[in-house]
Amino acid sequence: MAENHGEVKLLGVRESPFVVRVVIALKLKGIEYEFLEENLGNKSELLLKYNPIHKKVPVLVHNEKSVSESLVIVEYIDEAFKGNPILPTEPYQRALARFWTNFIDDKIVSSVKKVVFTLDEVEREKGVKEALEALQFLENDLKTKFFGGDEIGFLDIAALIIAYWVPIFQEVRGLQIFTSEKFPKLYNWSQELINHPIIKENLPPREPLLAFFKARVEGLSASK
Template sequence: MADQEELKLYGFWVSPFSRRIELALNLKGVSYEYIEEDLSNKSPSLLKYNPVHKKIPVLVHNGKPVAESLVILEYIDETWKNNPILPQDPHERAMARFWASFIENKILATASKIGLCKGEEKEVVILEFSEQMKMLEQQLNGKDFFGGDKIGFVDIVGIVVAFWFQINEEVLGGDVYTSEKFPGLFKWIGKLQEIDLVNKCRPPREKHLAFMLSLENVKRQI
């Protein structure tokens, strides 16, 4: 099916949001053309296909664009039925959407504040982050993946928690996100690292680290 269709993904190599889409497409075995965007000089095509947010990722299927990573993931699952990433049970599906939204709208928002705060304010944010991460960890409940015995919707959304947070921790030199504090999440990370397709959809570690270090250095000079 996919081989007979035109499918393009506009992304950015270090973005967890476009990497989510790559992972979902690869898990489905869907062929697509990847188009790397320069976010400091966005292409006319990106601005055309996502005029509202002007952001990546954008999936263009037979000329029709779909934007926002969570929306794109659901579109992919509904369009290519093999290897479903969302549960079939309505309640389980609703819960997967809930925890994906929790990662997107709660955890990422809180994590982004950590490097911007100082003193007591930072301690409050770190406590909030830790409490949110413990809530997420509880959803594993002894399972290998949030989706059960195989990778699913929440795992795909959560790759930012699995890999990007670890890089940020190295850059900031903190001890906020460690295996001692979140053993369940780090066990899950280990399971993700056993999956070749997951590893292929991660940015090269050293390149990723160097990129984040350069951003941090710029912030310190401002």
């Protein structure tokens, strides 16, 4: 008999790497859920109700209790639902995983945003330098097939933005930041990750995603 996990809803947009983090965690745990597509230009009453502080996606709603922020949600999913652990069980390894996931959002995501969505050339060059430095730290830390060992773990889920979205972002901007020549271990890891069956079937299609971000960048340039 299947375990009853209660009512699980996910508010999100399919293009977002932060929403996909939550989708992957739910799939790895085998949790059935209802996906509620948001229009961030016209935010729903549900989103404003469940995330009144940041008014952003993703938001997980489990039995009418809401959890926000992608990494917090992934940890919640791991603790609330049994089976297929996502975070390491050993305290020091858990602490390391949390450190590196925060590093990804604080250093890599922020620098990539500068590269893609900043019109100022000096700021963009600064973003490229910061991204390269941060990626080198991850390259040096990667010792196994996945960051989680032989199986996908918390850090792999957080770093999916590097494996799938960063190559799209650099194509939009005509840059070469994350390449197999610069970061061979990370590149091999990225290919293993995006071709993992659970990851592959839950990624948004590449071409529409590329068109989506090209349109966003063109919109920025037009409004300059």
